[in-house]
Amino acid sequence: MSDPSTTDPRPARKGPTFEPLPEWVGLSTRLVHGARRPDLNAGAVVPPIYQTSTYHYPAEFSEANGRGDVHLYTRGDNPTHEVAEELLRQSEGAEAAAVFASGMGAISGTLLTFLKAGDEVVVLDDLYGGTRRLFSDLLPGLGIRVRWVHTVRPDDPSVSVAGSPKIVFLETPSNPVLHVHDLEAWSSAADRAGALLVVDNTFATPVNQNPLTHGADLVVHSATKYLGGHSDLVAGAVVGPSELVNRVRVGTLNLGSTLDPFAAFLLARGMRTLSLRVARQNLNGERAVESLAAHPRVRRVDYPGRASAEEEAAARRQMRGRGGLLAVTVDGGSEGVRRFLHALRLVHVASSLGGVESLASSPSETSHRHLSADERSRLGIEPGTVRLALGIEEPDDLVRDLTEALDQLS
Numbered sequence: 001m002s003d004p005s006t007t008d009p010r011p012a013r014k015g016p017t018f019e020p021l022p023e024w025v026g027l028s029t030r031l032v033h034g035a036r037r038p039d040l041n042a043g044a045v046v047p048p049i050y051q052t053s054t055y056h057y058p059a060e061f062s063e064a065n066g067r068g069d070v071h072l073y074t075r076g077d078n079p080t081h082e083v084a085e086e087l088l089r090q091s092e093g094a095e096a097a098a099v100f101a102s103g104m105g106a107i108s109g110t111l112l113t114f115l116k117a118g119d120e121v122v123v124l125d126d127l128y129g130g131t132r133r134l135f136s137d138l139l140p141g142l143g144i145r146v147r148w149v150h151t152v153r154p155d156d157p158s159v160s161v162a163g164s165p166k167i168v169f170l171e172t173p174s175n176p177v178l179h180v181h182d183l184e185a186w187s188s189a190a191d192r193a194g195a196l197l198v199v200d201n202t203f204a205t206p207v208n209q210n211p212l213t214h215g216a217d218l219v220v221h222s223a224t225k226y227l228g229g230h231s232d233l234v235a236g237a238v239v240g241p242s243e244l245v246n247r248v249r250v251g252t253l254n255l256g257s258t259l260d261p262f263a264a265f266l267l268a269r270g271m272r273t274l275s276l277r278v279a280r281q282n283l284n285g286e287r288a289v290e291s292l293a294a295h296p297r298v299r300r301v302d303y304p305g306r307a308s309a310e311e312e313a314a315a316r317r318q319m320r321g322r323g324g325l326l327a328v329t330v331d332g333g334s335e336g337v338r339r340f341l342h343a344l345r346l347v348h349v350a351s352s353l354g355g356v357e358s359l360a361s362s363p364s365e366t367s368h369r370h371l372s373a374d375e376r377s378r379l380g381i382e383p384g385t386v387r388l389a390l391g392i393e394e395p396d397d398l399v400r401d402l403t404e405a406l407d408q409l410s
């Protein structure tokens with residue numbers, strides 16, 4: 001997997017040509033109009049789903065003569081992938097994007113492309129539980145050294161990244177207690193060490209944050225979440241400069257984490273309303289934080305920028321909105337959580353996030369259940385901590401549902 005060629009696996013294909021948009025259009029407009037391709041679509045306003053595994057190719061075809069417009073096989077290229085990739089590319093202000101069968105497919109594919117036995121990777125330890133297990137269980141078995149940065153009291157990034165790691169990986173805001181990591185500081189430290197900075201931008205979305213403009217080399221997403229936006233698909237993405245994204249494409253072609261075309265269609269459909277949804281989720285997040293922080297049964301509220309003055313300053317520099325994710329630690333530990341979850345009438349009790357409907361989950365029982373109680377506590381996850389992923393409902397309705405459920409704890 002290491003040191004793959006930097007050529008696109010689809011080298012001489014002419015590649016998709018989407019109708020260019022004027023330079024001056026903003027993100028909402030780009031998401032609506034950014035993947036027009038009437039040449040391919042018989043003029044359809046909505047690009048069709050290419051639900052095919054393979055394609056006719058001309059009998060005289062030879063890769064050596066260039067592929068022109070020829071597609072060969074969906075594990076590698078599919079026009080429906082290209083529509084979703086174009087919207088992702090534009091939303092992150094990047095040269096290229098590649099979609100995968102899941103967020104974990106995108107993250108594992110990126111790491112396996114750039115790391116080989118003997119290499120070192122630096123990772124900030126407040127992470128989604130699945131990503132954490134990839135670093136703790138899979139990579140060491142392949143001979144890759146993992147250096148954990150404990151983010152509760154982090155060293156200066158340049159100290160944490162000293163040596164010659166190949167990759168620095170972080171989430172900001174992080175899962176589940178929403179720490180904000182200073183992208184420019186981590187990017188300078190990674191640059192000095194000659195490492196790539198890979199940032200998971202799932203929580204912020206490209207509406208609230210574009211890590212590439214703050215020094216990240218690659219952005220990864222669980223597109224299952226806000227990008228898809230309707231809790232009805234599983235997908236992932238890698239976004240960044242063409243050279244790096246193409247290396248990931250080549251590196252992962254035979255790992256087989258290919259997105260199904262129907263899921264790619266749903267992803268592109270979801271992305272067209274991303275700005276509207278995230279704007280409402282930002283509002284719902286702010287309203288919920290105000291009300292929950294004042295509730296007598298709430299011990300702590302985590303929300304981007306609340307942890308410290310440094311995190312607030314970093315959030316101001318790198319985020320345009322703070323999002324609809326928050327964590328509350330309620331009275332009564334795990335029994336308090338059970339009673340709170342049981343009393344919710346609108347908010348579903350489910351893991352995951354980013355859909356139109358609000359969800360509540362206990363990280364101790366779901367995303368971070370594989371950690372010991374001590375490890376969870378060190379990360380700020382208490383038995384009474386609940387992660388809230390707010391949807392697009394009316395702010396007053398959500399505040400009422402959450403407040404009434406907390407009142408039951410009295």
Ligand SMILES: Cc1ncc(COP(=O)(O)O)c(C=O)c1O
Nearest residue numbers: 102103104128175202222224235
């Ligand atoms: C921040 C973050 N990154 C990555 C993932 C993994 O994504 P997926 O479930 O699409 O594989 C998740 C899933 O919850 C996540 O929350």
